[in-house]
Amino acid sequence: MKKLPAIIVSVAIGLTVLAGYFFQAELSTVLSLIVDWGILLAGVAGLIGLGYLAQYHLTRLMKREKGAFFSLITLLVFLFTLVAGLTLTTQNPFYRNLILNVQVSVEASLLAVLAVTLMFASLKLIRTRGWTPMSVGFLISALISLVLNLGVGMTESGTVLGELVAFWRRLPIVGARGILLGMAIGGLIVGLRILLGMHRPYGEE
Amino acid sequence: MNDLIWGVVGLLLTIMILSYLIGDNVFFRFAAHIFIGLTAGFVAVMLINQILIPYFVTPIVTGGWQQWLWMLIPLGLILLLVMGQWSKFASAGSIPLAYLAGLTAAVAVGGAVFGTLIPQARAVIEAFDPAGWYAVPGRSWLRVMDALVMLVGVIGTLSYFHFGKRRSTDDVVESPDPPRLMRALGKIGQVFIGITLGAVFASVFSSALIALIDRVLFVGEIILKLIGGG
Numbered sequence: 001m002k003k004l005p006a007i008i009v010s011v012a013i014g015l016t017v018l019a020g021y022f023f024q025a026e027l028s029t030v031l032s033l034i035v036d037w038g039i040l041l042a043g044v045a046g047l048i049g050l051g052y053l054a055q056y057h058l059t060r061l062m063k064r065e066k067g068a069f070f071s072l073i074t075l076l077v078f079l080f081t082l083v084a085g086l087t088l089t090t091q092n093p094f095y096r097n098l099i100l101n102v103q104v105s106v107e108a109s110l111l112a113v114l115a116v117t118l119m120f121a122s123l124k125l126i127r128t129r130g131w132t133p134m135s136v137g138f139l140i141s142a143l144i145s146l147v148l149n150l151g152v153g154m155t156e157s158g159t160v161l162g163e164l165v166a167f168w169r170r171l172p173i174v175g176a177r178g179i180l181l182g183m184a185i186g187g188l189i190v191g192l193r194i195l196l197g198m199h200r201p202y203g204e205e
Numbered sequence: 206m207n208d209l210i211w212g213v214v215g216l217l218l219t220i221m222i223l224s225y226l227i228g229d230n231v232f233f234r235f236a237a238h239i240f241i242g243l244t245a246g247f248v249a250v251m252l253i254n255q256i257l258i259p260y261f262v263t264p265i266v267t268g269g270w271q272q273w274l275w276m277l278i279p280l281g282l283i284l285l286l287v288m289g290q291w292s293k294f295a296s297a298g299s300i301p302l303a304y305l306a307g308l309t310a311a312v313a314v315g316g317a318v319f320g321t322l323i324p325q326a327r328a329v330i331e332a333f334d335p336a337g338w339y340a341v342p343g344r345s346w347l348r349v350m351d352a353l354v355m356l357v358g359v360i361g362t363l364s365y366f367h368f369g370k371r372r373s374t375d376d377v378v379e380s381p382d383p384p385r386l387m388r389a390l391g392k393i394g395q396v397f398i399g400i401t402l403g404a405v406f407a408s409v410f411s412s413a414l415i416a417l418i419d420r421v422l423f424v425g426e427i428i429l430k431l432i433g434g435g
Binding site: 115 | 212214215216219222226238243247250251253260279290301302305308310311312313322325361366396397398406408409412414417419
């Protein structure tokens with residue numbers, strides 16, 4: 001009985017938004033209100049999530065657990081970025097430099113580390129997964145795609161070789177299309193289960 | 206001078222992160238925690254500036270009494286969401302979460318049907334359009350092959366993700382082996398999934414390699430500037 005109000009809210013909001021796909025003109029005002037409030041709630045939920053992050057590091061710092069120094073660094077940088085962003089605004093040159101130079105440097109470097117990690121992981125693939133249709137398809141496709149990405153085999157589209165290269169380039173779309181359809185069917189089923197109140201991710205089942 | 210200082214900051218962070226290649230170490234963790242703190246702070250600023258102020262503060266400050274009344278609903282939901290973080294009032298948080306779940310589910314259903322299922326299924330069907338087959342004379346066999354590969358590949362991929370369940374008479378859920386045809390199609394699907402993941406891997410690897418080259422060039426450039434050669 002305790003869950004009933006939550007189920008009513010979930011089903012009512014879901015069905016109204018779903019009805020909006022068919023009665024756009026009639027429901028546009030209500031839909032815009034529902035979506036705006038949803039965005040606001042998601043934003044507040046995001047801030048609560050960040051609050052939990054800060055609380056976690058604060059607890060680690062207070063209890064002087066292992067890695068408390070790194071928690072202190074995280075908290076100091078977090079507070080500095082937050083206060084500077086709110087007082088100086090995000091358009092301030094110092095703030096822009098701070099975000100760009102730290103974020104871009106770290107993200108690009110992490111991507112660079114990924115190149116090496118990926119290379120070692122791909123070399124270990126057969127040892128860990130064995131010779132399966134998927135691992136064979138993966139290796140052949142990765143090798144051919146890397147060679148094609150280098151510009152090798154660039155021929156005019158009219159020739160047979162050109163057509164075959166174009167056919168190979170279209171081949172990954174087949175699997176991607178199957179994966180997308182599978183994801184959409186999965187999303188559709190989960191969505192319908194929530195809308196019918198059979199699945200309740202907002203509280204205990 | 207200003208650029209050089211920021212360049213040195215970028216250089217130090219780059220070296221700290223790249224030091225992970227020789228193993229997990231204190232410098233990598235230091236840079237990673239700076240990144241976590243900075244990103245969290247920036248996200249908080251963006252959430253306040255882009256969502257909280259325009260969707261909540263501005264309507265209250267600039268709107269009339271009618272707008273005020275309307276804003277009582279999201280205000281109530283926000284209060285319930287915040288209250289729900291205390292274990293004593295945990296159940297209060299289920300209403301705003303139910304609101305978000307209902308909204309997300311409806312958007313996901315609409316997106317899945319109108320954004321993915323219909324367009325992707327149509328693309329598979331349209332590959333069998335005879336007008337497309339004969340558009341380029343002498344190449345119709347390639348179009349037919351394209352269409353067949355597309356159909357078999359998509360069905361195979363979907364078959365691979367078939368996780369059938371059966372409820373027996375005593376209400377126990379069983380996972381029986383899929384039919385032989387489904388298993389055979391699943392094997393074909395595996396090849397196509399492998400090909401797709403291989404192509405994705407190649408793209409990500411190429412991008413990561415470009416990032417690695419860019420970082421090495423950046424480090425060289427800043428060091429040259431520091432020693433006065435740049």
